[in-house]
Amino acid sequence: MSSNLRKKLFGLLSACVLCFVGTSEPVQSFAALPNDVRLFTGDLSTLQLAVPVHAQASVDRPDVLQMNGTAQPTLQVSPSHPLQLSSKRSGNARLTLKAFGTIPFKTMRVQVIPGLKVYPGGQTIGVKVKSAGILVVGHHLVNVSHDSRISPGENAGIQLGDLMTHMNGVPLTDISKVGSMVDEAGLSKRKLDISFKRGDKVLSTKLTPAYDDEDKAWRLGLYIRDSAAGVGTLTFYAPDQGVYGALGHVITDMNTQTPIVVGSGQIVESNVTSISKSQDGEPGEKRAHFLKESNIIGNIVSNTHFGIFGKMTKNPEHSVYKEPIPIAFAEEVKEGPAEILTVVDGQQVERFKIEIVHVARQDAPSTKGLVIKITDPKLISKTGGIVQGMSGSPIIQNGKLIGAVTHVFVNDPKSGYGCFIEWMLQDSGAIPKTSNQQKNLKAS
Structure with missing residues (x-):
């Protein structure tokens, strides 16, 4: 057999093997693993492989990320010996998996973030914001x-919508x-x-x-405005960073529907006086009044797609939680039971049962990450479901803050959307952007 023929046959055999390997269940199992993993310092995470396959795992920064409790940079893993990741310090690491110990099929970027706990909110707040200029809301x-x-x-x-500066x-x-x-x-x-x-x-x-x-x-010949006011719900207060997040959605001008560019603003304590119940096709609302000026609890620094954010010096009164709790990244959120915190009378924050009926998988910030359904009979009786002013109500699942209520379904007020809490935390500055949002992120 000539050498050219042998080379051709070897090449054909190699191509067949690669095609088989690339479409085999073990390799597809690796491909299904996430490209990015986020952990807080001290967290543990277990990687589950869907099929019986032996693999080699290696990490470039064992000082940041350890595998199975050891500082070894390389380990053999299998279904009987799964891979458990433990985060040791903040930083970025790369985890490489090799199918059958030889074929590199998955490289995962692991971002370890300093530990974070926050106080969930639920308090009804008054929002007063002054735009960074004069907003044109009509022609005269x-x-x-x-x-x-x-x-x-x-x-x-x-x-209309132009901001005169x-x-x-x-x-x-x-x-x-x-x-x-x-x-x-x-x-x-x-x-x-x-x-x-x-x-x-x-x-x-x-x-x-x-x-x-x-x-x-x-x-x-212009109608102009430089301020807006309304009510909403506080989502969280991060004591170590001294920041808060609220509302879960952007504040827009009522006439032009353009987002308000914040010049200055403040949030104040507010008292719910009554509730107009939601009905099919007609969302209800909380009716509330602002308390006196001395009850300012924070300033407003920014207004984004995920709410308003600013500085706060202490956890406001009427909090359900006396100690801060962990937060969950989007990939930890599951369909199933959860609860929201909100006010339906006066200033008292209460817990109400909900069901998370859908979780969207998002690699980048986007609204409508969750679909929720109110299941608590007391809340349904009081409000008919989700009402205006409830936006920002924190969502708790398995002892972690996972998101916030954002919108109601007009034709089904017992249901609505929520956003993942991590997007709000990023906009507040409490946690950094995710690895895939930082295009040039390198392991440090």
Whole structure:
């Protein structure tokens, strides 16, 4: 047999073996393992292989991650000797698995995060936020004569949802400054230089105020607003970091539905006075009033897709938990029974039973990670299910904080969505971004 023929036959045999190995159950079992694993310092995690297969496991940072309680960088594992991971210190490690001890088929990035415990919330809070500029919420027609009406703002190209940040170079930090600047420009027949944001774009325009013949005043032809207020629910307080998270969803302007860019704000204690029950097709709401100004419990630093976040100095009153509890990463959350914490009367936080009916597998931050169903007869009797103002209510499962209530199903108010708690913790700064969110993350 010629050497060329032998090479061809060997190549064909090798290709067949690789095709068989690549489609075999043991290899597919390895492929099904996660690419990224997150652990808190001191946590344990067991990797389960679905079929009888022997493998070799190796880790590049045994000082960060140990296998089966030893500092050895390489171990043999099998169904009778599963692989247990123990995190020793914060950092990043790579775990490599080789099928049959020779074929590398899985490399897992393991991120070990400093231990974190938080106080679950549930308290109803009043939210008062001031935007980082002046928000345009409508166009207004100015009566410049008995038969002519114009909107200088619309003519200047300013749209609903735009955020005016400067006028003639002066930062717009308070809506009260606008009137005098408009009067001055109108009387002096000068145009106003307006800087504004539209989404991520920074734009500018010139606007000539118009004199309203009926009101006897100079006008921009714009409806504007610089603040918003409402009620929601506190989700967590992280004492070691001094931060909190609440609401579980972004605050938007009621007229334009654009997210409010926070300039400043505060959350205050709030008292639930009554509840309008949810019905099919008509979500209910909590009715509450803010307590006096001295009851400010935190500031507002940011407003994201997952709620509002800021600084807080202590666990607020009426907490169900007197000590902080662990949190669960998304991959730990299971379908089945759980509970939420919320207020339905006064300021008293109560526990209510729910069922987690669906868990979405998310590798990156996204809303609607959980589908939940209220099962507690007391809560159903009181509220009809999920009501407005309940957003942010913490979800507890197996003694861990796993998420927050975010939305109600309008046609089935006993059901709704929740988000994973880790996305809220990331936005608060309490935990770092996951490995796959940091494209250039390297083992340190």
